[in-house]
Amino acid sequence: MREHHLLEQLAEIVGTAHVSANIVDRITHSFDATQQQWLPDLVVHPATAEEVSRIVRLANAERIPVLPRGAGSGFTGGSLPVRGGIVVVLTRMNRILEIDTDNLIAVVEPGVVTGWLQREVERLGLFYPPDPASKDFSTLGGNIAECAGGPRCVKYGVTRDYVLGLEVVTPTGEIVHTGGRTMKNVVGYDLTRLFVGSEGTLGIVTRITLRLLPKPEARKTMLVAFASIDGAAQAVSAIIRGKIIPTTLEFMDAAAIACVRKATPLDLPLACRAVLIVEVDGDKALLAGQAARIREIIQPLGVLETRIAETDEESEAIWKVRRSVSPSLRNLNPNKFNEDIVVPRSKVPDMIRALEQLSNRHGVPIVNFGHAGDGNIHVNVMVDLSEPGMGATVQQVLHEIFRTATELGGSISGEHGIGTAKAPFIAMELDRATLDTMRTIKRALDPNNIMNPGKIFPDEAPGTAFTSAGS
Amino acid sequence: MAENTTLDDYREQIAQCVRCGACQAHCPVYLETGREGSVARGKIVLAAAVLAGEVGLEERLREEMSLCLLCGSCVVKCPNRVPTDGIVGALRRQLADRHGLSAIGKGVAALTGSKPLLRTLLKGADLLSPLLFKKIPQSSGLHLRFSPDLLRDRSLPPLPERSLFALMPEFLEGEADKPLIGIFAGCAITYLYPEVGELLVRLPHSLGFSVFFPKDQGCCGMPAFSSGNGPLIGKLADANIAAFATRKVETILTACASCHGMLAGHYAEKAGNPFAGELVDIHVFLAHEGLIDRLAALPRWPQRIRVAYHDPCHLRAAGIVKQPRDLLRALPQVDYVEMEDAGLCCGLGGTFTAAHPELSRAIADRKVAGLRASGAAIVASGCPGCILQLQDIVDRAGLPVKAVHTLELIGQALAGPSP
Numbered sequence: 001m002r003e004h005h006l007l008e009q010l011a012e013i014v015g016t017a018h019v020s021a022n023i024v025d026r027i028t029h030s031f032d033a034t035q036q037q038w039l040p041d042l043v044v045h046p047a048t049a050e051e052v053s054r055i056v057r058l059a060n061a062e063r064i065p066v067l068p069r070g071a072g073s074g075f076t077g078g079s080l081p082v083r084g085g086i087v088v089v090l091t092r093m094n095r096i097l098e099i100d101t102d103n104l105i106a107v108v109e110p111g112v113v114t115g116w117l118q119r120e121v122e123r124l125g126l127f128y129p130p131d132p133a134s135k136d137f138s139t140l141g142g143n144i145a146e147c148a149g150g151p152r153c154v155k156y157g158v159t160r161d162y163v164l165g166l167e168v169v170t171p172t173g174e175i176v177h178t179g180g181r182t183m184k185n186v187v188g189y190d191l192t193r194l195f196v197g198s199e200g201t202l203g204i205v206t207r208i209t210l211r212l213l214p215k216p217e218a219r220k221t222m223l224v225a226f227a228s229i230d231g232a233a234q235a236v237s238a239i240i241r242g243k244i245i246p247t248t249l250e251f252m253d254a255a256a257i258a259c260v261r262k263a264t265p266l267d268l269p270l271a272c273r274a275v276l277i278v279e280v281d282g283d284k285a286l287l288a289g290q291a292a293r294i295r296e297i298i299q300p301l302g303v304l305e306t307r308i309a310e311t312d313e314e315s316e317a318i319w320k321v322r323r324s325v326s327p328s329l330r331n332l333n334p335n336k337f338n339e340d341i342v343v344p345r346s347k348v349p350d351m352i353r354a355l356e357q358l359s360n361r362h363g364v365p366i367v368n369f370g371h372a373g374d375g376n377i378h379v380n381v382m383v384d385l386s387e388p389g390m391g392a393t394v395q396q397v398l399h400e401i402f403r404t405a406t407e408l409g410g411s412i413s414g415e416h417g418i419g420t421a422k423a424p425f426i427a428m429e430l431d432r433a434t435l436d437t438m439r440t441i442k443r444a445l446d447p448n449n450i451m452n453p454g455k456i457f458p459d460e461a462p463g464t465a466f467t468s469a470g471s
Numbered sequence: 472m473a474e475n476t477t478l479d480d481y482r483e484q485i486a487q488c489v490r491c492g493a494c495q496a497h498c499p500v501y502l503e504t505g506r507e508g509s510v511a512r513g514k515i516v517l518a519a520a521v522l523a524g525e526v527g528l529e530e531r532l533r534e535e536m537s538l539c540l541l542c543g544s545c546v547v548k549c550p551n552r553v554p555t556d557g558i559v560g561a562l563r564r565q566l567a568d569r570h571g572l573s574a575i576g577k578g579v580a581a582l583t584g585s586k587p588l589l590r591t592l593l594k595g596a597d598l599l600s601p602l603l604f605k606k607i608p609q610s611s612g613l614h615l616r617f618s619p620d621l622l623r624d625r626s627l628p629p630l631p632e633r634s635l636f637a638l639m640p641e642f643l644e645g646e647a648d649k650p651l652i653g654i655f656a657g658c659a660i661t662y663l664y665p666e667v668g669e670l671l672v673r674l675p676h677s678l679g680f681s682v683f684f685p686k687d688q689g690c691c692g693m694p695a696f697s698s699g700n701g702p703l704i705g706k707l708a709d710a711n712i713a714a715f716a717t718r719k720v721e722t723i724l725t726a727c728a729s730c731h732g733m734l735a736g737h738y739a740e741k742a743g744n745p746f747a748g749e750l751v752d753i754h755v756f757l758a759h760e761g762l763i764d765r766l767a768a769l770p771r772w773p774q775r776i777r778v779a780y781h782d783p784c785h786l787r788a789a790g791i792v793k794q795p796r797d798l799l800r801a802l803p804q805v806d807y808v809e810m811e812d813a814g815l816c817c818g819l820g821g822t823f824t825a826a827h828p829e830l831s832r833a834i835a836d837r838k839v840a841g842l843r844a845s846g847a848a849i850v851a852s853g854c855p856g857c858i859l860q861l862q863d864i865v866d867r868a869g870l871p872v873k874a875v876h877t878l879e880l881i882g883q884a885l886a887g888p889s890p
Contacts, residue, residue, distance in 0.1 A: 024517065028517060029507055031490050031516060033491050037516075071492050073491060073495075092505055094505065
């Protein structure tokens with residue numbers, strides 16, 4: 001039996017305790033945060049780059065798919081074994097190898113959870129800015145595969161802006177090294193940027209060199225209630241025009257506010273149709289002045305109320321409003337389609353208006369919140385899929401959302417990636433020549449198409465999922 | 472007899488898991504293993520697969536289900552509050568029904584299901600005495616739960632001569648206008664830490680309450696829940712209901728976080744909180760009765776001791792985090808210090824430590840850095856299980872720290888400085 005043969009060979013590489021073909025382990029590695037399920041054939045937990053390389057060589061020789069997996073918390077199906085194969089779980093490779101306070105560098109293994117690294121570097125007065133909402137459990141390897149973002153990217157950029165170098169096992173099992181330990185490095189192609197955001201289709205990252213910053217001394221949070229979404233959007237541009245780059249500029253639209261209001265008592269004016277949460281960071285002495293300046297700049301834009309946190313508790317109370325949105329969505333409808341489109345900052349009001357019209361036209365609630373500062377809107381289409389015809393309606397709505405986003409000069413994914421979920425829509429954004437260039441790269445590195453197949457490219461899209469009760 | 476939930480009762484809640492993975496950040500077992508089957512999300516997917524008939528009640532499933540401390544950390548942090556502890560409990564009962572109880576589960580049943588046996592074991596005898604163990608047949612599950620092999624390297628409190636039942640009367644008369652308070656002591660406080668039990672009885676009495684401490688009370692059922700013994704959970708609940716039924720109590724106090732967690736029904740068991748009265752943790756009760764102000768008004772002792780607090784999972788999961796700290800801060804002989812990772816599980820998890828001793832220790836050792844950095848000479852907690860484990864942790868790490876129950880420090884403060 002082929003599987004038995006593979007199991008034996010994998011056991012030779014990683015030890016019997018770290019490989020399984022048991023149905024229990026296959027089921028626990030069949031899903032991610034998309035709630036789809038696809039059964040892999042084998043699950044393996046390697047401990048070194050050498051082991052990963054041997055696993056990939058074996059898989060390449062046997063022409064069996066390899067699925068790199070970190071926390072399995074992706075939203076677009078990046079770690080789903082849509083064609084079966086070997087799930088390579090990287091959680092055992094979870095060491096922080098080095099924090100270099102002279103050169104402001106951290107060297108880590110891919111299974112390190114983002115939040116752990118942040119905690120460790122912050123002890124030393126340093127700072128790793130990317131902060132996806134999943135940072136307490138998602139891994140740096142996964143963050144790199146998806147090029148994760150987060151609220152702080154308005155000021156600090158996304159994961160790719162902090163990756164200096166990578167060790168990667170390619171789909172043929174070679175161990176390659178990209179970039180290095182220096183800010184400046186122009187030797188050869190910039191393969192680091194190629195691998196960051198490649199969604200595990202070009203190789204498995206086994207070691208990561210990250211750039212760190214000094215930790216800002218303090219931060220100041222403010223909540224601003226607006227009479228209209230236009231006011232809030234104009235405020236974003238006005239703040240940037242005022243030469244202030246806040247750490248975060250989060251917004252909630254009227255639907256999101258209504259949703260939170262239903263779930264918890266919310267101390268906001270009834271006329272409030274949009275909320276901005278603005279946070280600035282830096283030297284303590286400067287923050288109060290910056291907050292006052294922001295208040296002054298935005299005051300003429302239909303501001304109903306401005307609340308500036310004076311203590312950590314008040315700051316926490318403000319963030320709690322924002323964090324209440326996601327859990328409260330379930331009260332609307334059982335099924336959530338969470339998209340993360342991005343449009344140029346100035347187009348946010350146009351996009352929100354288009355979403356409101358879509359919501360009315362199709363009679364489905366659409367709740368929007370997210371990172372106004374960089375135009376990244378989390379669009380949540382809330383439906384009950386048990387209603388007849390709803391599946392088709394959702395597809396129609398999503399299609400129109402993506403079309404509008406690209407027409408406004410934006411993108412169909414800001415930080416979640418394409419995976420399987422958005423593969424059918426990728427051609428709306430990328431022209432044929434561009435997509436073909438990507439395919440050429442994929443074929444060159446992965447001639448047998450074993451590395452996370454069925455992702456990104458639309459003609460690779462999977463068939464029917466393994467189903468399970470509760471999904 | 473009280474009825475237990477089945478896996479089928481959780482069908483709807485299982486469907487509410489959106490597989491986001493947030494539980495990974497809070498699961499003490501997953502933090503050690505990094506394996507999807509260890510964490511709530513993986514267990515829920517398996518539960519769904521069992522319901523759908525996609526996986527049988529096989530050995531590998533039993534192994535994964537045994538890897539849960541029932542600490543409830545994942546439930547508290549779950550965006551949809553999916554009751555994974557209850558789901559694991561139901562699945563363990565289903566597995567036990569099919570395959571019989573594990574050796575440890577049989578030991579639990581022998582010990583907690585029979586009070587006379589527990590009393591005999593402790594009556595003037597050393598629980599660890601090899602002689603005593605020779606008298607118990609090799610086939611007894613007690614050998615597995617309390618075998619000398621398992622306990623050899625572990626710090627244990629000196630075993631008391633008399634249990635709490637022998638030390639305390641069943642009823643103490645209080646002021647006429649104050650209601651009657653019930654006391655649920657639990658096994659660990661009754662037999663291992665009766666001095667904590669004395670405070671649990673005497674403190675409300677000193678505040679003017681009449682106190683009822685029925686001697687027919689038994690185990691809360693947590694070990695039975697943990698080992699999947701459904702019939703025993705019901706039997707114990709019935710016995711406890713009967714014990715408290717002879718008097719009308721409005722409030723029942725506990726000083727054991729795990730008993731509180733079990734009886735307050737955090738497991739969404741139909742057998743949860745068997746009592747007519749409201750179940751209240753002693754810290755919450757004392758805070759409510761104004762003891763914090765009274766303690767804060769006492770003259771500060773010139774020689775104070777640095778004290779940190781460890782959150783028992785079953786208090787933290789019930790949202791009881793503030794009252795124990797407020798009480799400690801108010802103590803005149805204490806300089807309170809908040810230690811890092813105060814809320815991390817101690818790794819005991821009842822029978823978990825017997826089933827997975829190495830993993831239990833690895834989880835426990837995550838407490839060491841915070842304890843050491845705090846510089847505390849005493850670590851206080853609200854659960855005898857945690858106290859037992861914490862003392863073992865600091866002893867193994869060679870830290871000069873003593874683990875005590877919060878009540879012991881409160882008792883010390885009220886008694887005043889020794890002359």
